[in-house]
Amino acid sequence: MKLSILLFDGFTALDIVGGYEVLARLPGVQTSFVADRSGVVAADTRRLGMVAYETYESAAQTDILYVPGGPGVVTALADPRLLDYIARAHAAATWTLGICNGVALLGAAGLIAGKTVTTNWSWRERVAAYGADVLPARYHRDGNLVTGAGVSASIDAGLFLAGLIGGEGLARALQLGIEYYPAPPFGGSSPDEAPEEIKAMIRAYETSPAAEAVMQAKPPFPAP
């Protein structure tokens, strides 16, 4: 069973690693990192680089397609080759997993119209614009499409999908393997219950010159 994880410039690392850490450990799964070409791809902080070694061509046939999010989604939404890869790989795949605002990439690839999905709390309206019904859920399944909320929700969504593929016993073992017994130091209610001033702070940062400057910084490693 082939798991193909899509990398693009400006991905958020935890969108990937939370689900990867679970799904890559399913017996029989062969994990690959896929991008438009082989090489190092820079995460949104520009300080973390991850290696892609399969291309849209070599990873066209996959059993699980994994699409993360990140600030780089804004640019990726205008990349027809990336969107075409998502559409083609999804058509051939048994499961597609979209995390955070990566669900918008699924939308732009034409995969979520008429479906029910979840996404990052700050991207709900933009994802709904692709014709999806957006739930404020941590993870959600609609047919062969599993979606997760923001960033760290990749763990919960990955475990949920691992349970669908390998059964609950195996998923419980994987959960213990990654010791997922969360104890958020600052409460764990829900983004919808977070104070408005904290939400406003994050929304303001996302579109700020400071955030833009981070994304424009040159990574300390060679990346396309």
Add this chain to the structure above:
Amino acid sequence: MKLSILLFDGFTALDIVGGYEVLARLPGVQTSFVADRSGVVAADTRRLGMVAYETYESAAQTDILYVPGGPGVVTALADPRLLDYIARAHAAATWTLGICNGVALLGAAGLIAGKTVTTNWSWRERVAAYGADVLPARYHRDGNLVTGAGVSASIDAGLFLAGLIGGEGLARALQLGIEYYPAPPFGGSSPDEAPEEIKAMIRAYETSPAAEAVMQAKPPFPAP
């Protein structure tokens, strides 16, 4: 403020990325990935590669030292240059963060004797052998040493440390930024309450030929 994240062959990616995703976003933090030499380092699955671009020499002076764990710890424990780097960087650092069985590396570097720490549930006895009092906690602070339990606990420990450095308001914003409102699909009590047969399954896997075969596999990318 410089954050130096140590990479070594066979690290567990979520041990790093959970805490990185929070700490790298603290205002004024400059994050670096450090190894014995620059280049790609392979994670424990052999399928994920992450880039190191600072060395033990260039990253000797750091404000936050971040030591992850993984199956590669077994080999790293016998690497005197790596242990020496940990000891030197810790001596100069304001904070040291150890995650999972990476806490054993802190022990072998002579940093935890007489201290109270936490670690991965399956490494408690081995970590205690370095003279530490080991708690079954998700994260713990003893002086300038913050330790986290297994793998995904890097998120909780990272948020806790972010709160110590930047204050609770900022840490709450970071928690919302990574949307850390966990909803483990298969319950979230504690590893100590997990059924013995699941714990036994994981302990058996960790020392199995199958696990050894994974670690012996050649990564699909050039790695030292």
